[in-house]
Amino acid sequence: MERKNSLYCNTCGTVYPLDSPRWQCSCGGLLQIDWHYTLDLGRVSDRRFTMWRYREAYPVSDDAAIVSFREGFPPLLRMPVQGTQGEGAEIYIKQDHLFQSGSYKDRGASVLLSKVRELGITYVVEDSSGNAGCAIASYAAAAGIRSDIYVPATAPPPKIAQIQAYGAHTVSVPGNRDAVAEAVAAYLTKNNPPYYAGHAWNPFFLHGTKSFAFEVCEQLGWRAPDTVCIPTGNGTLLLGASLGFSELMEQGIISSLPKLIAVQYEGYTPLITAMEGETTSSRPSTRLSPSSPPLADGIAISNPIRKDDIVKALHESGGGAVAVTDEEIEEALATAGLHGFFIEPTAAVGLAGAKRYIRGGVGRKDEVIVTVFTGHGLKSAGHRAVSSCNSAHQ
Numbered sequence: 001m002e003r004k005n006s007l008y009c010n011t012c013g014t015v016y017p018l019d020s021p022r023w024q025c026s027c028g029g030l031l032q033i034d035w036h037y038t039l040d041l042g043r044v045s046d047r048r049f050t051m052w053r054y055r056e057a058y059p060v061s062d063d064a065a066i067v068s069f070r071e072g073f074p075p076l077l078r079m080p081v082q083g084t085q086g087e088g089a090e091i092y093i094k095q096d097h098l099f100q101s102g103s104y105k106d107r108g109a110s111v112l113l114s115k116v117r118e119l120g121i122t123y124v125v126e127d128s129s130g131n132a133g134c135a136i137a138s139y140a141a142a143a144g145i146r147s148d149i150y151v152p153a154t155a156p157p158p159k160i161a162q163i164q165a166y167g168a169h170t171v172s173v174p175g176n177r178d179a180v181a182e183a184v185a186a187y188l189t190k191n192n193p194p195y196y197a198g199h200a201w202n203p204f205f206l207h208g209t210k211s212f213a214f215e216v217c218e219q220l221g222w223r224a225p226d227t228v229c230i231p232t233g234n235g236t237l238l239l240g241a242s243l244g245f246s247e248l249m250e251q252g253i254i255s256s257l258p259k260l261i262a263v264q265y266e267g268y269t270p271l272i273t274a275m276e277g278e279t280t281s282s283r284p285s286t287r288l289s290p291s292s293p294p295l296a297d298g299i300a301i302s303n304p305i306r307k308d309d310i311v312k313a314l315h316e317s318g319g320g321a322v323a324v325t326d327e328e329i330e331e332a333l334a335t336a337g338l339h340g341f342f343i344e345p346t347a348a349v350g351l352a353g354a355k356r357y358i359r360g361g362v363g364r365k366d367e368v369i370v371t372v373f374t375g376h377g378l379k380s381a382g383h384r385a386v387s388s389c390n391s392a393h394q
Ligand SMILES: *Cc1c(COP(=O)(O)O)cnc(C)c1O
Pocket: 103, 105, 131, 132, 231, 232, 233, 234, 235, 236, 237, 238, 298, 299, 301, 344, 346, 347, 374, 375
């Protein structure tokens, strides 16, 4: 079978029609989507400022199936950042915490649930540290599709409450994020399982997150930034961004690929391990108290299933991986707050990574660096102790 406009296996090359309800190859391998389209910037500019202004880019055929809240196109704001080496560097921050379910995961959920509806599927299951579950549950609710969301028992209570507010059924799994993935995998081996809308596995999700790259380039005047720092656990934003920038490059819309920097969380640095010797890490990572919930819960992933693809994307872009500590995340979170941004701890990881990148002095002085606030502060509000209660009136 011809590969054009179809699903194909990363491992064995088997090709499946784009409308087969599959999220995995029969060999167990990961699926990719081969999708051909042309982006006509004239047509794009006539459309609403949502991620769907790049309509042709998404592998969904039926307009009537589209599940959308007119999401996307949050501002790309410039932020002053001090740093001895980085005087001239410009940092722009994409405001993805402003998505309707409170994180960038809506980009992936909108395309994935549109495809799910197009396929006539009525029941999906997903596992998530929280935000992907919120996004899938929200879009499933909008489409009238049943969703079950497997979450770690330690997920921030506001995220679980949000998932339940959408009418989704939550299954709380003790242990770490891997235990949650194993629980859902076991469930999927049962008879007649629901469709797996797992954001790390399902390739349609990545064809939604690629909208990040389109929007950033359009907001810069159809230019690529020099460097993009992305918080990375399973890599769904990083891989989407890589796909988006590459597609713009193939179509001649941008003339260079930005350097992609995966910003990992100390204690969860499989990419740095995989690229050892080529990148700068903070220090060797062993998280001492795995029982307490990680500060950057959104990227506390020790074994991303698309690790090889992520490493390849980093290599192709000339970028690499760095890791940031709890202290650096707290510092970036404070910086964000003092500039008027309320984001969750994981969402400060990109800024912490950008600061480390600038301080490392490896980039040019006048680089255009883009990073992203990935999730809203209300996602973890109340979860973290408020230490300033001692300043209460008398
Ligand atoms: C999911 C998430 C990330 C990172 O996504 P991965 O796909 O795991 O790399 C970053 N920040 C927030 C707030 C998230 O919810």
